[in-house]
Amino acid sequence: AWDLRALRCGFSDDCECGFGPDLRGLECELAVSVVGQPLARQQVMRAVRGFLAEQNPLKPLVMSFHGSTGTGKTYVSSLLIRYLFQGGLRSPFVHQFSPIVHFPHAEHIEQYKESLKHWIQGNLTRCGRSAFLFDEMDKMHPGLIDVILPFLGPSWVVYGTNYRKAIFIFISNAGGEQINAMTLDLWRARRDREEISLQDLEPAIARAVFDNPHSGFWKSGIINESLIDFVVPFLPLKHHHVKQCVVSELVQQGLEVHPAVVQEVADSIPYFPEEEKIFSSTGCKTVASRISFFL
Numbered sequence: 001a002w003d004l005r006a007l008r009c010g011f012s013d014d015c016e017c018g019f020g021p022d023l024r025g026l027e028c029e030l031a032v033s034v035v036g037q038p039l040a041r042q043q044v045m046r047a048v049r050g051f052l053a054e055q056n057p058l059k060p061l062v063m064s065f066h067g068s069t070g071t072g073k074t075y076v077s078s079l080l081i082r083y084l085f086q087g088g089l090r091s092p093f094v095h096q097f098s099p100i101v102h103f104p105h106a107e108h109i110e111q112y113k114e115s116l117k118h119w120i121q122g123n124l125t126r127c128g129r130s131a132f133l134f135d136e137m138d139k140m141h142p143g144l145i146d147v148i149l150p151f152l153g154p155s156w157v158v159y160g161t162n163y164r165k166a167i168f169i170f171i172s173n174a175g176g177e178q179i180n181a182m183t184l185d186l187w188r189a190r191r192d193r194e195e196i197s198l199q200d201l202e203p204a205i206a207r208a209v210f211d212n213p214h215s216g217f218w219k220s221g222i223i224n225e226s227l228i229d230f231v232v233p234f235l236p237l238k239h240h241h242v243k244q245c246v247v248s249e250l251v252q253q254g255l256e257v258h259p260a261v262v263q264e265v266a267d268s269i270p271y272f273p274e275e276e277k278i279f280s281s282t283g284c285k286t287v288a289s290r291i292s293f294f295l
């Protein structure tokens with residue numbers, strides 16, 4: 001069969017560095033595979049659609065994913081990358097950075113700052129259409145965030161490189177508790193999950209993330225300078241979402257989908273608040289590892 005993306009690459013500028021966006025495919029995949037995150041899906045699609053509609057964007061696309069553990073932040077970022085870059089996360093133009101893995105020792109911060117700057121700059125020189133995923137932003141040293149800042153803004157050239165076509169995704173649990181609390185309040189007020197809007201959540205996320213003196217974001221100019229284009233909130237998942245995750249995982253592992261197993265796995269996960277048990281405390285994170293206990 002024809003690989004449509006490869007075919008289109010032959011005729012299009014968009015294929016710089018294995019960049020072959022398939023937005024319809026992405027939209028479809030997000031709708032089918034990601035459960036319980038209507039707002040995140042909508043934000044991600046708005047962000048990439050708007051950004052890719054510009055031949056010469058004025059600044060790189062900067063998205064910040066927020067939410068508690070196991071709600072799909074890493075999963076959505078990997079799907080997004082898969083539908084933008086040939087090879088997905090394995091593309092040489094997609095770069096992942098985790099402060100704990102890459103830069104574990106606070107005392108080496110000066111050296112880390114230099115390496116990080118050279119790393120981003122070198123990758124952008126190789127390809128302006130690069131994507132950078134920064135995990136665990138809440139654990140990132142503010143000094144390191146300062147190094148990233150010049151790459152996120154609208155200046156035409158930084159260190160001799162045009163970087164305005166790059167995509168930056170920041171992932172963190174910061175604001176997760178506030179998102180959970182707001183979602184619970186809205187649930188108690190009988191508001192439909194689909195109706196929860198960015199306006200409902202954004203002020204609480206901003207306060208949690210940017211007013212928190214322990215947050216790396218706070219001390220940096222990332223927010224004052226409006227460098228983040230899209231805040232993407234991930235809502236806590238309910239029991240029926242967890243069941244959907246169990247079904248997907250069973251199918252993916254080539255196992256039979258027994259309703260009793262699905263129910264048992266979903267029941268085995270902790271839920272909050274204590275009395276009502278509405279939302280999964282770990283999202284769908286532990287689903288894959290739990291399945292074998294219930295087969």
Ligand SMILES: Nc1ncnc2c1ncn2[C@@H]1O[C@H](COP(=O)(O)OP(=O)(O)OP(=O)(O)O)[C@@H](O)[C@H]1O
Nearest residue numbers: 033034035068069070071072073074075245284285
């Ligand atoms: N909303 C979702 N829809 C479908 N599957 C999901 C969803 N959320 C999580 N999952 C499943 O759970 C796994 C773990 O989720 P993921 O790693 O994306 O969580 P996370 O939000 O990045 O958590 P953390 O903050 O701990 O890094 C995913 O690989 C996916 O299989």
